[in-house]
Amino acid sequence: MEKSILPVVTSNRTEKQTFGKEYLENLLKQHFGHSEFRGKQLEAIEAVLNGKDCFCLMPTGGGKSMCYQIPALAKPGIVLVVSPLIALMENQVKMLKERGICADFLSSTQLPHIKEKIHEDLNRGRPSTRLLYVTPELVATSGFKAKLTMLHKRGLLNLFAIDEAHCISTWGHDFRSSYRKLSSLRNHYSDVPILALTATAVPKVEKDVIQSLCLQQPLILRTSFNRPNIYYEVRYKDLLKDVYTDLSNLLKSLGGVCAIVYCLERSTCDVLSNHLLKAGISSAAYHAGLNSKLRTAVLDDWLSSRIQVVVATIAFGMGIDRKDVRFVCHMNIPKSMEGFYQESGRAGRDLLPSRSLLYYGLDDRKKMEFILRNAGGKKSQASSSSDDLLKKSLADFSQMVEYCASPGCRRKKILQSFGEQVSTSFCQKSCDACKHPNQVSQRLEELGRIQNISRRGGPSPIFMSLSSTNLERHDSEFWNRDDEASLSDEDISASDDEVELQSGLSRSKLSSKVGLDEKIEILQRAEELYYRNGDTNKQLCIRHQPMIKTIW
């Protein structure tokens, strides 16, 4: 384990002096090079340093990590960070180590001697580890619970930070049940503050997270989801001569800016990336169908600006911290505003002017609607809960359609979908509908005419061509059936502890076969499927649990 090269500031000052604004700002400057706290960061940091539970809702790129990283530096002891994905843990630990901060993660994918070293450090009188990243599954094991109790008895637990806390609500009820068991943290270590962090603004999720973690009179911090530095625009595929040429012309006009183009399908990523290359734009495709070596090379090239544009599926982005993405494009309409917000939000994390463009097509809309409905229709037995889930996914999608195909400020529609009410003037002409209202109205009228003609002419060719066989094939892409076949029942039933002891080999074999990004894509799609199909997909998720399990 690499150890801290920079001495971490610990202080024996009194609480008031130790946690003063100036002191905390110094830590921010000294360790991260930022001159001041953003949004509600300081409030969250002060709350947890004073022993208070806190629920923190911040938009993507809002700087949530700082809310537990600064407390880890301000106070002696260990901050335990519960994180859903190994990829996220690895990224953060790497970044912290580069800054000389002693952080580590424990997961079943790590080599035994690395884990041993971490445990050795935790057993020391004064461990050098300041931040320890773990999965909820590990927290639920008896071995790790004993370790936590030992640290607690020695007064070494500074804070529990639950990153991506919405997972408690979205995944915790079923196939990641360990998320629900995190309540044991509050029950066993009542004097250690808990900080729950998320960018998911649904009120039901907030309530569920607070209840599930048993937060005690938490300070609730909500930051507006507005991203004022992003200009939002929609272009209409049906009114364009050639969408790919439109995109390549736009990219050329923007200069060599760093960009991400999201596509629904892997094949589109390949075709579009080739088109951009032919147009003289440096680009590469990135999706779970490529081998991991190639994906790593694409990611490295993009992160180091050797490639300008990555044309990717949703597998690309989670945990990737490149601040200067200037342009995010959606080639197809996403399934929900939440997904769109997360993906478009990868633009402009440095707060500089950036751009989001969505290409809306009538066929894409029909295709997505068909996929959502078909997923619901595949249920073996209709149940009211799966009907509700289907209704929810269609309602989520209709918000996205409204964003694209109805007049009015785009920014306002995004914020309204998260329950924020704002006036239209709030946008300050930073979306196409506010900047060029006449042009947008005219395009919508033209689109309406085309839509009427296509309605009279029957379903579109794409809609007709989506046979159930095609969709089966589409679904099978989510899971690697070879991997499924290679797994024993032991893997399926083993707890995290047992997996570590008994089937580390099969797990690592599986890990080497399946790239991290593919796992992320699988997990995201599993979540998507679960939402769409309710019980049916619960079975699907359980069946593929060994596969999904390797993600955390």
Ligand SMILES: Nc1ncnc2c1ncn2[C@@H]1O[C@H](COP(=O)(O)OP(=O)(O)OP(=O)(O)O)[C@@H](O)[C@H]1O
């Ligand atoms: N006070 C600050 N001043 C300047 N930059 C900051 C500040 N706090 C955080 N950042 C930077 O903002 C970026 C986003 O931070 P972070 O990854 O913590 O965001 P996040 O809220 O976790 O986002 P996401 O939900 O997308 O993961 C990082 O590059 C981080 O270094």
